[in-house]
Amino acid sequence: MNPKTGTRYACGVVVLSAGLPDEENFWTEIDAAARTGRYAQALLFFSQDQFPADIIRNRMAHHADGLAYAACSTAGEIGGSTEGTGQCLAVLFPKDQFSISTVRIDGIRSIGFDRIVAQVKDARQVFDADAANHTTEAEQGDSFAICLIDGLSVVEEMITAALHWALDDIPLLGGSAGDSMHFNKTSLILNGDISDDCAIVLFCRTAVPFRIFKTDNFVPTERKLVVTRSDPEQRIIYEFNAAEAAGEYARAVGIDPGSLSPMSFASHPLVVRVGGEYYCRSVQKVNPDGSLSFFCAIDDGIVLTVAEPTGMTRSTNEAFEGVANEIGPVDFVLGFDCVLRRIDAQNRQATQRIQKIYEKYNVVGFNTYGEQYLSMHLNQTFTGIAFAQQAAIAGEKV
Structure with missing residues (x-):
């Protein structure tokens, strides 16, 4: 493998990355990895500005025919050997450590709760039956599921x-x-099948010890906004406190309405209280x-509280340290990080500090339009799965 494009971790997972100048090396490495037959599944995260979906599909068909893969476009990529966003990342899971199967749920804007449950239950039965017929270490391990969802579908809560x-x-x-x-x-x-209006679910089983975790860094203030007119299906709020939504929000956070931007929203998130949290x-x-x-569900009558992000570096570091204390040295982390956290880090000049934490724990993933964690669809949160270093084989550059 080319040292500029790839990293192999102790569990055998290989991460490849490319910006446009390294694109040919990237596909050469994908080709070489696919030819070994060692990998059960690939996950690809890509900037569709630089790597359109049809290019990804055509390149994978040419270089990795027969390698199962799931992929999604991003609001930014995390990890890899190329600086910044505008990348394509590939995470390759080895067959001897991971057993993986996939199902895609189409038409998520209209399919309905019961049909999703039935489709996923059927897919899980196949996954469990396959494991029962095998005795490899991977198939006898613990399970988790990964979902990739159209971030403009406005139905992520129902899907999750x-x-x-x-x-x-x-x-x-x-x-x-x-x-x-x-x-x-x-x-x-x-x-190879491109779509939106869908969700891809990956059923994963591994003997590698892992922990699923999340972290956020906002604290509520005393400032309240009541939703008085909205379109819940489209996640649009027209009025707070019987006044124009944008103007009322701007007043509550002390910003001129004409200057509202993603930085404003990242620095002054709104939160809702559910079950004491x-x-x-x-x-x-x-x-x-x-x-x-x-980005998340809203409705008339909901009381939203203005929050202030605080201590992103501290809270992020504590979350990762807590996971390491549970499972020991971390091999790598597959992470899903809200794009507004990235914007807020930039706004507060904390980008390099957060990046160092991610580099220390080998985070690979993407910036999202929302995060899923157990039964919840979230915003302005990092959700991740940390894999432990099992053996004395430290993460090795390859």
């Missing part, structure tokens, strides 16, 4: 709840696909009529 119900005791995490903050159309690919309901954008579009 249905998946959680169908998966029962299998923990779920994942991320909503993005499109580099254009808010136009995302792309998801399963084995606060969950973020992040603003996506201001619309021309002064309404606000959201």
Whole structure:
């Protein structure tokens, strides 16, 4: 492997990355890895501005025919050997350590809760039956599920709840696909079939010790906004406190309405209290009529509280240290990080500090339009799965 494009970790997972100058090396390494027949599944995260979905599909068909893969477009990529966003990342899971199967749920805007549950339960039965017929170490391990969802579908809450119900005791995490903050159309690919309006679920079993975790860094203030007019199906709020939404939000956070931007929303998130805990309901954008579009579910009568992010570096480091204390040295982390956390880190000049934490724990993943964790669809949160270093084989550059 080319040292500029790839890293192999102790569990045998290989991560490849490329920006446009390294693109040929990247596909050469994908080709070489696929030819070994060692890998059960690949996950690809890509900037569709630089790597359109049809290019990904055509390149995979040419260089990795026969390698199962799931892919999604992002709002930014995390990890790899290329600096910044605008990359394509590939995470290759070895057959001797991971048993993986996939199912794609199409038409998620209209399919309904019960049909999703039935489809995922059927897929899980096949996954469990396959494991029962094998005796490899991977098939006798513990299970988790990863979901990749169209981040513009506006139904992630329903999808996540249905998946959680169908998966029962299998923990779920994942991320909503993005499109580099254009808010136009995302792309998801399963084995060469490109779509949006869908969710891809990966059933995974491994003997490698792992932990699923999340972290956020916002604290509620005393400032309240009551939703008095909204369109829940489109996640649009027209009025807070019987006044124009954008203007009322701007007043509550002390910003001129004309200067509202993604940085404003990242620095002044809105949260809702559910069962004694606060969950973020992040603003996506201001619309021309002064309404606000959201990344998460909203409805009339909901009381939203203005929150202030605090101590992102500290809270992120504590979360990763806590996982390492549980499972020992961390091999790598598959992570789903809200794009608004990245923007807030940039706004507070904390990007390098967060990046150092991610580099220390070998985080690979993408910036999302929303995060999934167990039964919840979240915003302004990092969700991840940390894998332990099993043996004395430290993460090796290859």
